[in-house]
Amino acid sequence: MASQQQKPFLxxxxxxxxxxxxxxxxxxxxxxxxxxxxxxxxxxxxxxxxETLARVQQAIAQLGYEPDQRAGSLRGGQSxxxxxxxxxIVEPFFAQFARSAGRILQAAGYTxxxxxxxxxxxxxxxxxxxxxxxxxxxxxxxxGYGPExxxxxxRLRERGLFILEYDYRPPDSPFxxxxxxxxxxxREAVAYLHALGHTRIAALGxxxxxxxxxxxxxxxxxAMRECGLSVPxxxxxxxxxxxxxxxxxxxxxxxxxxPPTALIALTGTQAIGAFRAxxxxxxxxxxxxxxxxxxxxxxxxxxxxxxxxxxQPVEAMAEAxxxxxxxxxxxxxxxxxHQVLAGRLIVRDSCAPPRRVGAAAGx
Amino acid sequence: MASQQQKPFLxxxxxxxxxxxxxxxxxxxxxxxxxxxxxxxxxxxxxxxxETLARVQQAIAQLGYEPDQRAGSLRGGQSxxxxxxxxxIVEPFFAQFARSAGRILQAAGYTxxxxxxxxxxxxxxxxxxxxxxxxxxxxxxxxGYGPExxxxxxRLRERGLFILEYDYRPPDSPFxxxxxxxxxxxREAVAYLHALGHTRIAALGxxxxxxxxxxxxxxxxxAMRECGLSVPxxxxxxxxxxxxxxxxxxxxxxxxxxPPTALIALTGTQAIGAFRAxxxxxxxxxxxxxxxxxxxxxxxxxxxxxxxxxxQPVEAMAEAxxxxxxxxxxxxxxxxxHQVLAGRLIVRDSCAPPRRVGAAAGx
DNA sequence: ATCATAAATGGTCTCGTGGCCATCATTGAA
DNA sequence: TTCAATGATGGCCACGAGACCATTTATGAT
Numbered sequence: 001m002a003s004q005q006q007k008p009f010l011x012x013x014x015x016x017x018x019x020x021x022x023x024x025x026x027x028x029x030x031x032x033x034x035x036x037x038x039x040x041x042x043x044x045x046x047x048x049x050x051e052t053l054a055r056v057q058q059a060i061a062q063l064g065y066e067p068d069q070r071a072g073s074l075r076g077g078q079s080x081x082x083x084x085x086x087x088x089i090v091e092p093f094f095a096q097f098a099r100s101a102g103r104i105l106q107a108a109g110y111t112x113x114x115x116x117x118x119x120x121x122x123x124x125x126x127x128x129x130x131x132x133x134x135x136x137x138x139x140x141x142x143x144g145y146g147p148e149x150x151x152x153x154x155r156l157r158e159r160g161l162f163i164l165e166y167d168y169r170p171p172d173s174p175f176x177x178x179x180x181x182x183x184x185x186x187r188e189a190v191a192y193l194h195a196l197g198h199t200r201i202a203a204l205g206x207x208x209x210x211x212x213x214x215x216x217x218x219x220x221x222x223a224m225r226e227c228g229l230s231v232p233x234x235x236x237x238x239x240x241x242x243x244x245x246x247x248x249x250x251x252x253x254x255x256x257x258x259p260p261t262a263l264i265a266l267t268g269t270q271a272i273g274a275f276r277a278x279x280x281x282x283x284x285x286x287x288x289x290x291x292x293x294x295x296x297x298x299x300x301x302x303x304x305x306x307x308x309x310x311x312q313p314v315e316a317m318a319e320a321x322x323x324x325x326x327x328x329x330x331x332x333x334x335x336x337x338h339q340v341l342a343g344r345l346i347v348r349d350s351c352a353p354p355r356r357v358g359a360a361a362g363x
Numbered sequence: 364m365a366s367q368q369q370k371p372f373l374x375x376x377x378x379x380x381x382x383x384x385x386x387x388x389x390x391x392x393x394x395x396x397x398x399x400x401x402x403x404x405x406x407x408x409x410x411x412x413x414e415t416l417a418r419v420q421q422a423i424a425q426l427g428y429e430p431d432q433r434a435g436s437l438r439g440g441q442s443x444x445x446x447x448x449x450x451x452i453v454e455p456f457f458a459q460f461a462r463s464a465g466r467i468l469q470a471a472g473y474t475x476x477x478x479x480x481x482x483x484x485x486x487x488x489x490x491x492x493x494x495x496x497x498x499x500x501x502x503x504x505x506x507g508y509g510p511e512x513x514x515x516x517x518r519l520r521e522r523g524l525f526i527l528e529y530d531y532r533p534p535d536s537p538f539x540x541x542x543x544x545x546x547x548x549x550r551e552a553v554a555y556l557h558a559l560g561h562t563r564i565a566a567l568g569x570x571x572x573x574x575x576x577x578x579x580x581x582x583x584x585x586a587m588r589e590c591g592l593s594v595p596x597x598x599x600x601x602x603x604x605x606x607x608x609x610x611x612x613x614x615x616x617x618x619x620x621x622p623p624t625a626l627i628a629l630t631g632t633q634a635i636g637a638f639r640a641x642x643x644x645x646x647x648x649x650x651x652x653x654x655x656x657x658x659x660x661x662x663x664x665x666x667x668x669x670x671x672x673x674x675q676p677v678e679a680m681a682e683a684x685x686x687x688x689x690x691x692x693x694x695x696x697x698x699x700x701h702q703v704l705a706g707r708l709i710v711r712d713s714c715a716p717p718r719r720v721g722a723a724a725g726x
Numbered sequence: 727a728t729c730a731t732a733a734a735t736g737g738t739c740t741c742g743t744g745g746c747c748a749t750c751a752t753t754g755a756a
Numbered sequence: 757t758t759c760a761a762t763g764a765t766g767g768c769c770a771c772g773a774g775a776c777c778a779t780t781t782a783t784g785a786t
Contacts, residue, residue: 071437071771089462090462111497133432135431155427302666304667399736400735412735431771438740728786736779737776749766751765
């Protein structure tokens with residue numbers, strides 16, 4: 001036991017009396033070498049004679065020494081830490097994304113710090129600050145709605161952080177991104193429903209630049225137009241990506257005098273709300289109504305009928321994002337690429353031709 | 364623009380040329396005060412004359428200065444960072460736990476670092492090391508199975524970290540803990556099924572000290588005994604808490620010559636596997652079989668029939684855990700309390716009296 | 727006017743590690 | 757024997773903020 005008397009330093013909190021943790025100096029002292037030599041045992045061991053190396057390693061083992069990452073990163077400016085901002089960690093899409101991205105980054109020696117913005121740029125602003133306080137080297141962000149964090153993201157980039165947006169990308173955002181091909185997915189969804197004979201189709205959420213600027217909502221009317229359809233004004237209602245608002249909106253839409261015959265939920269969470277509302281109204285899928293949703297969550301295959309979904313390549317998206325981070329941090333490659341990944345329509349049993357066929361048909 | 368020429372220091376990575384981030388010295392220089400005074404503008408502003416304060420604040424705003432948390436924590440030994448080890452972040456129980464605990468800790472100025480152990484102490488060991496490398500002040504851990512991390516947890520405690528276990532607690536573990544009252548929940552579940560007339564009840568997983576040391580499995584036979592029932596040897600099969608193993612086990616159990624009339628899934632994820640297997644065998648709930656599961660996940664209310672569940676007070680558990688951390692870190696209160704929280708049986712429609720009533724009945 | 731007191735401000739060291747340069751020892755060749 | 761080259765090791769400072777003590781300045785009482 002060396003180390004104890006050398007310095008009479010007391011930590012502020014009484015809990016830490018006697019709790020000094022071994023550092024590289026203690027290791028060096030115990031091994032009878034200089035701190036520099038001790039460090040080399042960790043960083044480039046071949047530079048030491050086998051005997052010295054063994055002695056230092058013995059000391060490390062004896063003291064249970066483990067380097068302090070904070071101190072190590074202090075000099076370089078950034079830490080081997082990456083921030084991940086998700087909208088909501090309880091949303092499986094984000095949980096899976098976090099897991100996949102985290103694994104890749106960890107394998108490369110980075111630690112992920114996750115935070116939530118609840119789809120709000122205002123909350124995001126605070127989270128970004130916290131992450132910057134930790135001097136993360138990069139931030140993967142699913143941007144929240146609103147302008148409150150945009151300027152700050154730019155400032156972070158100027159400070160040397162690598163910023164990447166995923167899942168959502170504000171208009172004209174200059175940051176590299178990893179996105180689902182929302183337009184193509186929406187086209188495929190609409191085309192599929194149209195082919196079944198639907199003309200009165202509603203998406204759970206209409207585009208709104210402030211409240212609901214989602215690409216899926218924006219491209220829905222375009223996809224409809226491509227099939228020669230249009231979205232009735234009564235169906236155009238702004239909502240959020242939460243279960244409750246989707247539930248309320250579904251009730252509203254199905255209460256119309258000319259209700260939609262097919263519903264497209266934009267996320268798996270929305271689909272839960274829609275599903276609840278549909279059941280409450282005593283409607284049966286797919287006879288009374290067709291339902292299609294983004295996100296291939298486990299439960300969608302479990303309910304009756306199993307729900308037709310558009311599956312997102314979550315792992316591939318997370319991997320693309322993580323690899324972009326590694327390229328930027330380790331190879332200095334400041335790409336500004338916008339990666340777009342394809343989704344996949346998985347047809348199950350929640351969609352069928354509409355009951356009472358109206359005027360339009362064919363395509 | 365001060366700061367540029369003062370030091371000709373170049374960061375190792377070329378990306379950081381010219382990217383020096385403002386520190387408190389830069390602020391002080393710009394405001395024309397000493398670094399100490401500049402710091403005080405942040406920590407105890409009342410100690411400054413209003414004019415000086417304003418000048419420093421102006422400088423802070425102009426430079427966009429934000430303190431480096433790493434440097435700040437270096438001196439004190441620990442950082443304002445807390446590690447959270449979950450088994451799997453895609454399991455909603457853990458995602459919710461992480462969210463709730465994270466919010467409380469963040470509100471108190473801490474940052475949460477999440478990592479996964481996949482129910483394995485071996486993997487956990489590595490994650491703990493990573494967390495310790497960041498010098499987290501505390502670790503909330505859902506322990507993985509196996510001995511590989513126990514000694515290390517003790518060492519971390521000796522180094523001053525506050526360790527708390529939640530959701531699972533190895534036998535004789537000395538660390539404070541926050542647990543569901545698994546025994547009571549299991550008793551209630553078994554009593555409920557028994558009251559419906561079931562005698563052939565199986566839990567999805569039998570206690571095994573190495574592979575499956577879950578309290579729920581351990582207390583299941585006890586709960587059965589209290590109702591005068593016993594668990595047939597054929598039902599006693601060791602499994603894991605994953606969907607696939609639960610799926611396989613359900614198939615096995617239902618393939619027996621005397622299959623159980625009621626199944627208890629130990630987690631929501633297990634329930635998904637069980638549900639799939641039940642459906643594949645063409646069995647109908649609750650007529651052919653009763654199913655009851657831990658975890659009140661959203662989908663359990665959505666499927667047909669809605670599944671009877673035991674709800675865990677996830678938020679309360681997370682809050683209890685987070686508060687324990689804050690008490691330990693801020694008030695120096697090293698409690699070793701084992702908190703146990705009650706679950707709640709939510710009866711829905713997946714349980715009914717068994718079809719062909721065998722010998723036993725009543726209770 | 728003088729001194730005591732408190733308020734405001736500054737100086738200096740610490741934390742643990744990484745990077746760079748200096749030093750010392752050893753070896754082999756001229 | 758001397759010199760150069762190489763290998764092994766050590767010294768020193770930077771990083772950014774916190775803690776503590778020292779110093780300067782203002783205030784008020786005697």
